[in-house]
Amino acid sequence: MSGTSLDGADAVAVRFERSTARALRMTRLGHAFLPMPDALRSELLSLALGRGADEIERMGTASVALANLYAEVVEKLLSENGIDRGTVAAIGVHGQTIRHRPEKGFTLQLNHPALVAERCGIDVVADFRSRDVAAGGEGAPLVPAFHAQAFAGDEPTAVLNIGGIANVTILPPAAHIAEGRAAVLGFDTGPGNMLLDAFMQTRFGQACDRDGALARTGHTIEALLERCLKAPYFALAAPKSTGRELFGIDWLEAQLEGFAECAPADIAATITRLTARSAAEALARYAPETKRFIVAGGGSLNPTLMAMLEEELKCRTAVECVADTRICGIDPMEVEGAAFAWLAQAFLAREPGNLPAVTRAAGPRILGALYPARCTP
Known part of the structure; x- marks a missing residue:
């Protein structure tokens, strides 16, 4: 892969x-x-x-x-x-x-x-x-069928894969899936690491914000975040999928117009918050009572993103804690x-x-x- x-x-x-x-x-x-x-x-x-x-x-x-x-x-x-x-x-x-x-x-x-x-x-x-x-x-996404095999348990579960694009799988209890009483849902929630990686590459020549170090020192620019969240994709009903065709560097640069004087750390924090907020709002829309939340992919290695994700989820859903897939015996990568x-x-x-x-x-x-x-x- x-x-x-x-x-x-x-x-x-x-x-x-x-x-x-x-x-x-x-x-x-x-x-x-x-x-x-x-x-x-x-x-x-x-x-x-x-x-x-x-x-x-x-x-x-x-x-x-x-x-x-x-x-x-x-x-x-x-x-x-x-x-x-x-x-x-x-x-x-x-x-x-x-x-x-x-x-x-x-x-x-x-x-x-x-x-x-x-x-x-x-x-x-x-x-x-x-x-x-x-x-x-x-x-796309194609991974939810595998997520159902690997991560479904006794209680409703959400699995968020954060690669370049983030996608969520909403899993009913395994017995309900097996008996055909409930269906697995899944869709792309929006940008994962893609926008932050692009920002780091164009501004600093770095592949990524390793460990969320830059974003951790910044503050969310609420006006910028709200502008980003107005993208029509976020309002679309599932099923849906997206990619670099929408959330690429050109889209990011368009959103950043008027924010050129903002500190890079604040922009990085806002981009990171966008990934967390869009994922949390997606779960709140489709499965707000979910308590078990598991994260896979490279985004799970970013502690700043993980902290923001937990914060956003607890504001909007019944999620009690956020953990990566190692709790199920599979390395998130x-x-x-x-x-x-x-x-x-x-x-x-x-x-x-x-x-x-x-x-x-x-x-x-x-x-x-x-x-x-x-x-x-």
């Missing part, structure tokens, strides 16, 4: 064993990470923003570079964890989203799954979003990688990977396409 934040590629090895007709037991076998080369990160960002000429040539070249990065992180995963590649059923490779336009009937992930299969000698399952979009869905492993196994089992209540698709669909490994002589 390489996410919207463009920090690198995560690979997670997971064993799935079917314990009942509906339930899977998941065992984590290992994790590996490789940082994304600066040149590839810059090129992917430029392509996502629609900047520069000769896009087709550049997209092809970037896809090859991505595939090589994915293959390298898979090899690292296998080597460091002593995993025999012959025991691996498939690699789930999502690719890098550079354009997400479900309202126009398409979503585009740069990827070269055939090259990953060729280099690794393992079957690859890829292209998870397009089938849902073809069925009239948003194609491994959740998305494990989710696409789960989607790959669902494809191999010919089981649906989407949730129509989440994506608005016409019905359950098998997601993905298979790229077989090399033939054995």
Whole structure:
């Protein structure tokens, strides 16, 4: 998995064993990470923003570079964890989203799954979003189905994944889901780390506000926050999804007009607060009585954001505490990688990977396409 934040590629090895007709037991076998080369990160960002000429040539070249990065992180995963590649059923490779336009009937992930299969000698399952979009869905978020497997418990639970974009999954009690008495909900709440990362990169040449250090020293600019929250996306009803097409650097710069004299720390604090406020307001709108709140993704490593999120949630909902996914035995940086492993196994089992209540698709669909490994002589 390489996410919207463009920090690198995560690979997670997971064993799935079917314990009942509906339930899977998941065992984590290992994790590996490789940082994304600066040149590839810059090129992917430029392509996502629609900047520069000769896009087709550049997209092809970037896809090859991505595939090589994915293959390298898979090899690292296998080597460091002593995993025999012959025991691996498939690699789930999502690719890098550079354009997400479900309202126009398409979503585009740069990827070269055939090259990953060729280099690794393992079957690859890829292209998870397009089938849902073809069925009239948003194609995102896709992780709620996995969240239901991994995090549903005895009480209603919300899982917030904070990557470049933040998405929430609202989980009824596991027994209610299994019995069909309640549906899982999920949608993108708005920007996650994307805007703060963009601000840090353009103003300071830094990849991110590490540990929320800058935002922690600032104060929320209420007028700026209110301007940002007037974006029409926040008022839309779920199901919905978004991306850099809306919440990119151009949008941020437009919001910052008139605030040029404000201290950078205050701007960073306000951008961080926007992520927390929009997530809290989303939960208040759809499941205000939820008490159990779990966070995954890179945003969970930002203590300033986590503190703001807890503050915002306690003002608006019944949430009692905010914790990351380690309380459920899964590292927050491994959740998305494990989710696409789960989607790959669902494809191999010919089981649906989407949730129509989440994506608005016409019905359950098998997601993905298979790229077989090399033939054995």
